[in-house]
Amino acid sequence: MSRPTPWPSTVLNRIPGGRDGRRMLVVSIIDKTGTGLWAGCTVLYFTYVSGLGLGQVGLLMTVSGGVGIAGAPLAGRLADRFPLVKIIVGAQLVRGAALLALLTTDNLFLLTLYSALGALPDRAGSVLIKLYAARLAGPERVRYQAIQRTTVNIGWSIGGLGAAAALATGSTRAYGLLLIGNVLTYVVIAALTLRCAEPPAPSRVAATxxxxxxxxxxxxxxxxxxxxxxxxxxxxxxxxxxxxxxxxxxxxxxxxxxxxxxxxxxxxxxxxxxxxxxxxxxxxxxxxxxxxxxxxxxxxxxxxxxxxxxxxxxxxxxxxxxxxxxxxxxxxxxxxxxxxxxxxxxxxxxxxxxxxxxxxxxxxxxxxxxxxxxxxxxxxxxxxxxxxxxxxxxxxxxxxxxxxxxxxxxxxxxxxxxxxxxxxxxx
The missing domain is CATH 1.20.1250.20 (MFS general substrate transporter like domains)
Structure with missing residues (x-):
């Protein structure tokens, strides 16, 4: 008589996409945990650490947000021409590098430039993950995206709680530590993403x-x-x-x-x-x-x-x-x-x-x-x-x-x- 599969294993086996699908969900939760660490204190960092005024912070956020709009169509176009996993890894590393660069300057122009460069791959992220889900999970893509979105919210919550605890210290040093913590998560998820198999591209299937x-x-x-x-x-x-x-x-x-x-x-x-x-x-x-x-x-x-x-x-x-x-x-x-x-x-x-x-x-x-x-x-x-x-x-x-x-x-x-x-x- 065979033993029943343990409950956690049963749940994991039901995730569309098999091992790579599960691995990408781990990537998502680590990614959003890091983002949750940083997102809640971004404006505060520019105010208290970089010393920018209210109008300057507003200008920086507006410009970087406007530049970021181009990230989605750019990522989509690249994904039809190059391996998707490598594009995702590249986007993760660029996000980390752009964020780390904020620590090197208090200059408004450079801070805006680095924020804008980071906004491009950041806005591209949801498109790349949707493409990965569509190619990996096929007809079960909606269920996979739903599970992925659940993990995203869990990651946001964990990161937000971590940020709240760090900021409760009242130290400006905490802002830099939260930024570095987010950068480290990009390095980790890039390494994990490289272990994911490249899903077959529908464009190649359609072409043949x-x-x-x-x-x-x-x-x-x-x-x-x-x-x-x-x-x-x-x-x-x-x-x-x-x-x-x-x-x-x-x-x-x-x-x-x-x-x-x-x-x-x-x-x-x-x-x-x-x-x-x-x-x-x-x-x-x-x-x-x-x-x-x-x-x-x-x-x-x-x-x-x-x-x-x-x-x-x-x-x-x-x-x-x-x-x-x-x-x-x-x-x-x-x-x-x-x-x-x-x-x-x-x-x-x-x-x-x-x-x-x-x-x-x-x-x-x-x-x-x-x-x-x-x-x-x-x-x-x-x-x-x-x-x-x-x-x-x-x-x-x-x-x-x-x-x-x-x-x-x-x-x-x-x-x-x-x-x-x-x-x-x-x-």
Whole structure:
């Protein structure tokens, strides 16, 4: 009689992609633990260690964020031409080197230059991991991405707690130590990534299996000429706004427009993280096919509307109403975040032809990068306009979801070009 497989082993064996899939998840959690160490004190480092003023810090963050937008399409284009694992390793090492360079100067120009150089591979990271998941996990890519996102949130939490403990010492030396800690994680994950096997590129499979006629009638090779995909990317940029609302708008709204205690802000961010960790993987099954992912756009619109209405309501009364409404808003917007992530993972790959998958996903990466750049300006404008602006923003997000739902209908009625008939497991 054989012994049953221990529970931890059973769980690990269910992770798509086998050993390399598990190894890349370890890379993700170490990566985000290091990022969590540094992200929470970045602005403070430039203020207290580099000695920059408020306007100078704002300029640095704006310029580096703008330059970083180019990272996603650049990474996608490179991934169609060179081994993906080597590109990921290169991006990790560049991120580490650019961050380490911050320790060498207090000059605003050089700090901005190094931050911008680091922003390029940083923004490319999500595209490269999505490509790796699509190539390694094949049809199970949505489940793999859901597991990967859960590990990311766990890593962020660990890093954030470590940063909080270090900064509690009140020493400016702690900022430099946190920076170095993040740099060391890049070295570690680069070494681990080198141990991952190179997954077969769909572009090569497509090139050998598709006839010239097939390629001529397929989706345009260049995503910049594909109006449907560009429209999808534009609407997805709007739907990514949940991230900025949760991370930027909610804390500012608590301080400037409600009677809720300021200490509620970090608790709501913890609530967001916990909900993502608990529900991202279970809910991923509802977006496992392209048509199912498209159907998720309907409840997504409803969640956006509930969340923005709750934010408006939080400014209408006393502390109890404010706290209750803010919790409702964060719960609704967190589930919007979870559902949108699931739908976006599947649709962005399903709409991309296999022979240009990297280029397409690189362009789609502009959606998240653009939102990160322009989103804070938009939500601060909403906050300045007052409570009635929140429902208007919610209706705008509903319109974006409806437009995307209609836009991609005809493309998804055709056989998917994103997953080759020969899967990774058959190689």
């Amino acid at each position: 299996s598709a006839t010239a006629c097939d390629r001529a009638t397929a989706t345009p090779t260049s995503p910049w000429r594909d109006r449907t995909f560009l429209g999808y990317t534009a609407t997805d940029a709007a739907l990514y706004l949940d991230d900025t609302i949760l991370q930027v708008a909610v804390p500012l709204w608590i301080v400037h427009a409600t009677s809720a205690p300021v200490g509620l802000a970090p608790l709501l961010l913890v609530l967001n993280t916990v909900l993502v960790v608990i529900f991202q993987v279970p809910l991923a099954r509802f977006g496992a096919t392209s048509r199912a992912a498209r159907r998720l756009l309907v409840p997504l619109a409803g969640l956006f509307l509930i969340g923005t209405l709750a934010l408006a309501a939080s400014a209408a009364g006393g502390t109890a109403l404010a706290v209750t409404a803010l919790v409702v808003a964060v719960v609704a917007l967190t589930f919007a975040e979870i559902i949108h992530a699931t739908a976006s993972w599947e649709l962005s790959v399903a709409l991309a032809p296999a022979h240009a998958q990297g280029a397409y996903l690189g362009v789609h990466g502009l959606a998240q990068s653009t939102q990160r750049f322009a989103g804070p300006l938009l939500v601060t404008g909403v906050i300045s306009a007052g409570a009635l602006a929140w429902p208007l923003l919610g209706l705008g997000l509903v319109a974006a979801g409806a437009a995307q739902h209609r836009l991609i209908r005809d493309r998804l009625s055709k056989p998917s070009l994103s997953v080759p008939k020969v899967t990774v497991s058959e190689y």
